[in-house]
Amino acid sequence: MLRLTKKADYGLMALKYLAEHAGEPSLSAKDIAEAYHIPPQLLAKILQKLTREGLLRSHAGMNGGYSLSRDAKEISAFEVIRAIDGPLFITSCTTGTSTCDLTASCTIKEPLARVNESIVELLRNTRISDLLDHSGREEAPPELVTIASVS
Amino acid sequence: MLRLTKKADYGLMALKYLAEHAGEPSLSAKDIAEAYHIPPQLLAKILQKLTREGLLRSHAGMNGGYSLSRDAKEISAFEVIRAIDGPLFITSCTTGTSTCDLTASCTIKEPLARVNESIVELLRNTRISDLLDHSGREEAPPELVTIASVS
DNA sequence: TGAACTCAGACTAATTTAGTCCTATACTCA
DNA sequence: TGAGTATAGGACTAAATTAGTCTGAGTTCA
Ligand code: SF4
Ligand code: SF4
Numbered sequence: 241m242l243r244l245t246k247k248a249d250y251g252l253m254a255l256k257y258l259a260e261h262a263g264e265p266s267l268s269a270k271d272i273a274e275a276y277h278i279p280p281q282l283l284a285k286i287l288q289k290l291t292r293e294g295l296l297r298s299h300a301g302m303n304g305g306y307s308l309s310r311d312a313k314e315i316s317a318f319e320v321i322r323a324i325d326g327p328l329f330i331t332s333c334t335t336g337t338s339t340c341d342l343t344a345s346c347t348i349k350e351p352l353a354r355v356n357e358s359i360v361e362l363l364r365n366t367r368i369s370d371l372l373d374h375s376g377r378e379e380a381p382p383e384l385v386t387i388a389s390v391s
Numbered sequence: 392m393l394r395l396t397k398k399a400d401y402g403l404m405a406l407k408y409l410a411e412h413a414g415e416p417s418l419s420a421k422d423i424a425e426a427y428h429i430p431p432q433l434l435a436k437i438l439q440k441l442t443r444e445g446l447l448r449s450h451a452g453m454n455g456g457y458s459l460s461r462d463a464k465e466i467s468a469f470e471v472i473r474a475i476d477g478p479l480f481i482t483s484c485t486t487g488t489s490t491c492d493l494t495a496s497c498t499i500k501e502p503l504a505r506v507n508e509s510i511v512e513l514l515r516n517t518r519i520s521d522l523l524d525h526s527g528r529e530e531a532p533p534e535l536v537t538i539a540s541v542s
Numbered sequence: 543t544g545a546a547c548t549c550a551g552a553c554t555a556a557t558t559t560a561g562t563c564c565t566a567t568a569c570t571c572a
Numbered sequence: 573t574g575a576g577t578a579t580a581g582g583a584c585t586a587a588a589t590t591a592g593t594c595t596g597a598g599t600t601c602a
């Protein structure tokens with residue numbers, strides 16, 4: 241529970257990838273899917289959704305593909321998640337389909353809404369550019385990590 | 392997605408209820424379930440789990456039931472959620488069962504772990520006593536740690 | 543034209559969550 | 573002591589959500 245869907249996960253990966261390759265003209269869904277071993281058709285749908293929501297620009301036809309519609313600094317994780325999975329509620333009250341029928345007697349709805357808002361705020365403050373790897377301490381020892389680049 | 396399970400939800404309600412009725416000796420699962428119209432057997436299991444995790448004290452037999460094992464101020468929403476649903480990960484990497492097989496190539500795992508940690512921190516700072524209804528009160532907003540500020 | 547794309551929706555499969563059932567055990571009080 | 577009320581716990585089914593597939597379009601461009 242309290243888990244991101246894989247679709248949102250894939251979407252974030254794709255956007256990060258596009259941000260890293262901002263120079264190149266256009267990357268196809270297939271390109272990105274292969275880079276990360278994501279099911280290509282699934283990623284295609286995700287990118288389509290992101291395009292519809294205005295986060296990406298698409299280009300059909302040969303050598304077509306996707307590119308960010310804004311700078312990576314201007315796209316928040318929250319937008320991505322919402323575009324893919326719809327509005328974010330940690331409670332089941334307002335899922336759209338099948339509202340929790342305890343809403344009348346429920347007393348924690350409102351306090352949890354505040355927690356919800358905090359999480360949204362947190363995701364809003366997390367931008368695609370923040371996902372970019374400038375602290376690669378995972379695999380091979382990074383060459384020359386300066387103090388400046390860490391802070 | 393990013394939704395609390397109803398079980399966790401019910402658990403929080405129950406704990407809040409117990410906190411409100413701290414004076415009374417012992418409230419049975421049935422009592423609480425009826426107060427909120429929660430399926431009694433389901434709530435029973437939840438309370439059992441919370442007892443096993445040490446958040447509640449149980450008392451079998453007539454006029455038995457449950458009571459908080461600590462003050463409401465000392466129990467965080469995070470503990471409740473973890474007790475009921477297990478460890479909290481927003482990504483699917485480490486669910487225990489069926490790890491995401493992209494872990495090798497995935498590049499957003501680590502940044503998302505930081506987001507995860509922020510959410511955990513937020514929930515850790517939300518206590519049962521915070522759910523109690525002091526409407527209008529301006530509580531100290533839980534600290535927001537953004538990725539950017541984590542540098 | 544046709545290869546390489548995006549776009550869209552319906553569909554199925556897999557997984558997770560919600561809720562039930564049934565039995566055993568513990569405690570209390572008359 | 574034994575009837576009644578409660579917790580404890582496992583196995584099970586049902587419902588909902590998520591993941592992924594398939595099919596058939598419409599675009600672009602060389
Ligand atoms: S109404 Fe109360 S119980 Fe129902 S989903 Fe909202 S918070 Fe959870
Ligand atoms: S490995 Fe990457 S893709 Fe797989 S779950 Fe973790 S974050 Fe999401």
